[in-house]
Amino acid sequence: MKKVKVATVWLDGCSGCHMSLLDMDAAIISLARKIDLVYGPLVDAQEFPEHVDVTLVEGAVSSQEDLSKIQKIRQRTDILISMGDCAVTGNVPGMRNSIPVQKLLHSVYVDGADEKKAVPSEYVPALLKHARPLREFVKVDFCLPGCPPPSKAIVGVINDLLDGKKPNGNLKVKFG
Amino acid sequence: MPQKKISIRIDGELISALEGQTILQAAKASGKYIPTLCDLDGLTSVGACRICLVEVSGSERLFPACTTPIQEGMSVTTNSPKLTRYRRISLELLLIERNHVCAVCVSNGHCELQSMATSLGITTVGLAYNFPKLSIDMSHPRFVLDHNRCILCTRCVRVCAELEGAHVWELTSRGIHARIVSEMNESWGHASTCTSCGKCVHACPTGALAEKGWGVEEMVKRTDAVTSLVHRRGAQV
Numbered sequence: 001m002k003k004v005k006v007a008t009v010w011l012d013g014c015s016g017c018h019m020s021l022l023d024m025d026a027a028i029i030s031l032a033r034k035i036d037l038v039y040g041p042l043v044d045a046q047e048f049p050e051h052v053d054v055t056l057v058e059g060a061v062s063s064q065e066d067l068s069k070i071q072k073i074r075q076r077t078d079i080l081i082s083m084g085d086c087a088v089t090g091n092v093p094g095m096r097n098s099i100p101v102q103k104l105l106h107s108v109y110v111d112g113a114d115e116k117k118a119v120p121s122e123y124v125p126a127l128l129k130h131a132r133p134l135r136e137f138v139k140v141d142f143c144l145p146g147c148p149p150p151s152k153a154i155v156g157v158i159n160d161l162l163d164g165k166k167p168n169g170n171l172k173v174k175f176g
Numbered sequence: 177m178p179q180k181k182i183s184i185r186i187d188g189e190l191i192s193a194l195e196g197q198t199i200l201q202a203a204k205a206s207g208k209y210i211p212t213l214c215d216l217d218g219l220t221s222v223g224a225c226r227i228c229l230v231e232v233s234g235s236e237r238l239f240p241a242c243t244t245p246i247q248e249g250m251s252v253t254t255n256s257p258k259l260t261r262y263r264r265i266s267l268e269l270l271l272i273e274r275n276h277v278c279a280v281c282v283s284n285g286h287c288e289l290q291s292m293a294t295s296l297g298i299t300t301v302g303l304a305y306n307f308p309k310l311s312i313d314m315s316h317p318r319f320v321l322d323h324n325r326c327i328l329c330t331r332c333v334r335v336c337a338e339l340e341g342a343h344v345w346e347l348t349s350r351g352i353h354a355r356i357v358s359e360m361n362e363s364w365g366h367a368s369t370c371t372s373c374g375k376c377v378h379a380c381p382t383g384a385l386a387e388k389g390w391g392v393e394e395m396v397k398r399t400d401a402v403t404s405l406v407h408r409r410g411a412q413v
Contacts, residue, residue: 088300098309143300147279174294176278
């Protein structure tokens with residue numbers, strides 16, 4: 001049987017959703033027989049592959065880099081899943097949204113720094129005005145809220161997709 | 177004089193109810209469930225949240241069950257795809273209007289807004305988030321008011337006026353600018369009419385009003401205590 005190509009992506013989030021994904025214990029053995037993890041923080045690949053069946057995205061879209069990444073990923077992915085509250089609602093990264101970007105950077109890199117007080121001008125991606133959920137930038141096929149979503153819910157969604165089923169609303173997940 | 181009994185149908189079932197009851201009261205009395213959010217047993221109903229919308233035969237428009245009085249021969253539908261759609265829209269509008277960040281909220285796991293979203297099967301919203309800049313009033317020695325988490329249900333306004341009799345809370349402004357204010361827009365800590373009884377905190381369905389000193393997920397509200405207090409005092413709503 002041809003293995004399903006799965007990617008995971010880490011945008012503006014804390015990696016807690018990836019931790020929850022890894023928290024699936026023994027389920028990882030049966031899942032590993034059915035999927036190829038082709039890209040993400042858990043594997044070595046540097047470039048997002050040309051074609052991926054399912055991509056799970058953690059984190060809000062917060063910087064120019066996040067935005068260009070997610071647009072590319074959308075083009076190369078059949079089923080895109082917002083994994084966790086940051087990707088679904090903006091969540092904690094979105095709490096900066098009422099602060100103007102320049103003021104925010106100044107407060108972190110100048111007021112909050114002990115030495116080398118300066119807002120970085122290179123090597124870090126420019127922030128967007130707001131950190132916003134994926135859905136506001138690209139089409140999202142399924143949303144899985146939670147901070148993080150329970151491991152069972154993440155595995156459940158992957159298994160539903162592997163079985164050719166639509167992940168459904170019977171899933172009792174909650175925000176937060 | 178005993179109240180007159182009238183007959184209505186709820187989801188096809190004939191039930192007997194008392195004249196003057198609302199659709200919600202009649203439904204509850206006969207064991208029927210209608211989802212509610214702004215309503216709190218013991219306080220007057222205002223129809224602020226639109227979660228309890230029901231269909232009434234013969235009318236195209238939807239009616240809030242908590243404020244619509246029953247009439248003889250009325251036939252009510254409490255559940256339909258149309259109602260689910262409107263209830264979801266109402267709740268999604270509440271979610272996008274302010275900053276409901278469950279992950280950092282004292283009421284996470286004990287929040288009526290959050291649990292209503294789950295029970296309505298909401299996993300995302302259809303509109304863009306508003307991300308407004310809102311204040312937090314920490315001036316009261318024991319309590320805190322976080323406008324980010326307020327859904328303007330006005331339970332605090334009602335419980336303070338009707339049960340405590342202090343009338344500290346009021347609504348100001350209109351539409352998206354509407355806010356809960358204490359006294360004449362005084363900070364809560366300087367509101368001399370506040371008795372610090374905490375009824376507003378425990379009536380509040382979200383983390384908007386909370387006791388100080390609790391961390392994420394730690395604030396458990398006692399809305400049942402508000403209700404039982406009303407009934408013990410024999411108050412008529």
